[in-house]
Amino acid sequence: MSGSLLGIALSGLNGAQGGLVTTGHNIANVNTPGYSRQQTVQASNLPQSSGAGFFGRGVSIETVRRAYDEFLNVQGLSIQASASHWNATLSQLQGMDQLLSDTDVGVTGALNDLFKAVNVVGANPADAVARQSMLSALQEVAGRVQDLDARLQSQGDANERRIASTVAAVNVLGAQIAQLNDRIALASGSTGQPPNDLFDNRDALVADLNKLVRANVVTQSDGSLNVFLGNGQALVVGTRAYALDTAPDAFDATRLSVGLRSGGTLLGFRPQDLEGGELGGLLAFRENTLNPARNALGRIAMVLAANFNQQHKLGVDRNGQFGADVFAAGLPQANAASTNTGTAQLAATVTNYAALTDSDYRVQWDGTNWNVTRLADNSLQSFATLPQTVDGVAISLASGAVATGDTFLVLPTRGGAAGFAALLARSDQIAAAAPMRTSAGGGNTGSGSISAGLVVGPAANANLQQTVTITFTAAGTFDVSGFGTGTPSGVPYTPGAPISYNGWTIRISGAPAAGDTFTIAANTSGSGDNRNAALLAGLQTGTLVGNSATLGEAYGQLLARVGNAAHEADLSAGAQARLLEETQARQASVSGVNLDEEAANLLRYQQAYQAAGKLISVASQLFDALLQLGK
Numbered sequence: 063m064s065g066s067l068l069g070i071a072l073s074g075l076n077g078a079q080g081g082l083v084t085t086g087h088n089i090a091n092v093n094t095p096g097y098s099r100q101q102t103v104q105a106s107n108l109p110q111s112s113g114a115g116f117f118g119r120g121v122s123i124e125t126v127r128r129a130y131d132e133f134l135n136v137q138g139l140s141i142q143a144s145a146s147h148w149n150a151t152l153s154q155l156q157g158m159d160q161l162l163s164d165t166d167v168g169v170t171g172a173l174n175d176l177f178k179a180v181n182v183v184g185a186n187p188a189d190a191v192a193r194q195s196m197l198s199a200l201q202e203v204a205g206r207v208q209d210l211d212a213r214l215q216s217q218g219d220a221n222e223r224r225i226a227s228t229v230a231a232v233n234v235l236g237a238q239i240a241q242l243n244d245r246i247a248l249a250s251g252s253t254g255q256p257p258n259d260l261f262d263n264r265d266a267l268v269a270d271l272n273k274l275v276r277a278n279v280v281t282q283s284d285g286s287l288n289v290f291l292g293n294g295q296a297l298v299v300g301t302r303a304y305a306l307d308t309a310p311d312a313f314d315a316t317r318l319s320v321g322l323r324s325g326g327t328l329l330g331f332r333p334q335d336l337e338g339g340e341l342g343g344l345l346a347f348r349e350n351t352l353n354p355a356r357n358a359l360g361r362i363a364m365v366l367a368a369n370f371n372q373q374h375k376l377g378v379d380r381n382g383q384f385g386a387d388v389f390a391a392g393l394p395q396a397n398a399a400s401t402n403t404g405t406a407q408l409a410a411t412v413t414n415y416a417a418l419t420d421s422d423y424r425v426q427w428d429g430t431n432w433n434v435t436r437l438a439d440n441s442l443q444s445f446a447t448l449p450q451t452v453d454g455v456a457i458s459l460a461s462g463a464v465a466t467g468d469t470f471l472v473l474p475t476r477g478g479a480a481g482f483a484a485l486l487a488r489s490d491q492i493a494a495a496a497p498m499r500t501s502a503g504g505g506n507t508g509s510g511s512i513s514a515g516l517v518v519g520p521a522a523n524a525n526l527q528q529t530v531t532i533t534f535t536a537a538g539t540f541d542v543s544g545f546g547t548g549t550p551s552g553v554p555y556t557p558g559a560p561i562s563y564n565g566w567t568i569r570i571s572g573a574p575a576a577g578d579t580f581t582i583a584a585n586t587s588g589s590g591d592n593r594n595a596a597l598l599a600g601l602q603t604g605t606l607v608g609n610s611a612t613l614g615e616a617y618g619q620l621l622a623r624v625g626n627a628a629h630e631a632d633l634s635a636g637a638q639a640r641l642l643e644e645t646q647a648r649q650a651s652v653s654g655v656n657l658d659e660e661a662a663n664l665l666r667y668q669q670a671y672q673a674a675g676k677l678i679s680v681a682s683q684l685f686d687a688l689l690q691l692g693k
Contacts, residue, residue: 073120074674081667096266143276143338145638150343155628177602184595193489204484211479243286276338293335313471357420360478367391377493377594385493392481404465417454429466494595495588503579510574523565527584536576
């Protein structure tokens with residue numbers, strides 16, 4: 063029995079040595095990220111039968127197993143993708159929120175200063191200093207809007223660079239996972255044993271991948287992993303990695319589209335196809351916050367320019383000339399997709415600035431109808447022909463022939479702020495005065511009085527400054543002379559009721575006597591007139607944006623939208639960070655190396671090794687004794 067005893071002793075020695083090696087490996091990797099604690103799995107050898115029963119034949123090591131919980135790992139990957147998504151979104155939103163709310167960069171202060179300067183001109187229309195201050199305020203608000211849009215565009219450019227670098231990093235990780243799949247399959251096939259350290263390395267790569275993009279994994283029978291993106295698109299299948307790619311967006315060459323390339327064509331993903339991870343966060347920020355913010359700022363610029371210009375051109379400047387445009391603003395864009403097969407080009411013009419939204423619009427020809435989708439809420443309108451007006455924007459076919467499936471992106475307000483500029487060069491060009499004045503006849507005997515009068519827009523009537531005389535009759539009516547077309551007579555008189563001709567409106571109150579006259583004539587000496595300045599100042603409180611908000615309120619809504627999004631992202635990022643921390647703690651409790659536990663294992667295997675060595679010594683002594691008996 064000494065031979066079998068020696069075999070048992072040797073097996074025990076090997077088993078203890080395997081335990082010592084595994085324990086030492088655990089201790090050495092206690093600080094290795096992604097390392098899973100390993101343990102030897104031992105089993106007793108098949109016993110040897112004899113007439114006296116079965117005698118044991120020692121122990122063998124069946125495998126080295128890593129402590130691993132697949133459920134916790136999958137949960138951790140999902141939470142990691144969400145946490146990275148919100149962290150990427152939050153970093154961008156915080157920068158935008160600070161930019162828009164900065165008093166030195168934001169628009170609120172400049173708008174307030176502009177209307178304050180207009181009010182000062184209204185109070186002192188002949189004051190050159192007041193006029194110069196208003197001119198400076200016009201230039202300041204234009205520069206502030208344009209600079210803010212440029213900063214938003216710069217943030218967008220940086221976002222695009224991050225998208226490109228993230229896609230490149232995803233491809234590197236995908237290739238490395240495919241390589242490890244190959245090594246794992248070879249190692250498992252040749253030995254039949256799991257290569258635990260390779261598994262850990264691959265799991266760490268998958269975890270890093272989920273920081274960049276949400277990835278779902280499916281384990282194959284040979285130990286390899288297939289990795290799929292959130293939309294189900296394969297990224298890694300066995301030993302093959304499918305690379306993501308970027309290309310200029312079909313509608314905007316300055317922005318990137320992300321997808322898989324098939325041949326020479328990029329099969330682009332929608333933003334919702336890549337939800338989760340840093341890449342998903344960057345795409346969501348561009349789609350949900352950056353583009354709408356630039357649209358909202360552009361709408362404010364376009365509405366301000368249109369209304370200020372319209373009112374300014376209804377007044378006259380210090381030289382007696384009708385007011386000119388004060389601001390220029392960017393125009394709507396209608397971009398044809400680069401994938402269109404037809405030659406059609408669309409045009410877009412604003413017909414109603416109050417009806418403008420801050421949404422973009424997708425226009426597609428399906429062979430029968432033009433389908434116009436407001437992208438902010440995906441509401442759809444279909445038209446058999448163009449031109450058509452949607453939300454204050456007239457969309458028309460400018461040139462070329464359209465083909466079925468051709469798609470266009472209409473950006474009504476995206477470029478409004480970039481093209482915003484002040485046009486007046488001199489302070490004497492400020493049209494603070496009304497172009498007409500009113501007066502009562504010097505010989506009037508009644509108690510009638512005439513108001514200063516208002517000019518009715520949107521454009522100045524060609525006969526606005528023509529002299530018109532209103533003469534009252536004994537019948538309580540009045541006649542109009544000098545009117546551009548015709549000579550109205552016998553017009554019934556209602557005290558205080560509006561009277562409108564040639565683009566102006568006046569009111570006569572009191573009791574005019576027969577023969578009393580009132581005159582409306584060109585304002586030839588209006589340097590002290592402030593009526594148009596007062597109307598310009600009134601634009602500050604007018605609900606010009608969307609028929610519901612003032613210019614200041616519209617900018618405040620933009621600030622609130624970005625601020626609320628940043629707050630939501632902050633809360634979500636914090637919640638995901640806590641979930642991730644808890645999940646990682648649970649993973650560590652299963653897979654992490656506990657030095658106290660390993661120290662105990664070290665002592666246990668050391669004692670087993672020493673005992674097995676002692677057993678070898680005993681077996682050797684017995685064998686020597688047998689040899690002595692044979693002499």
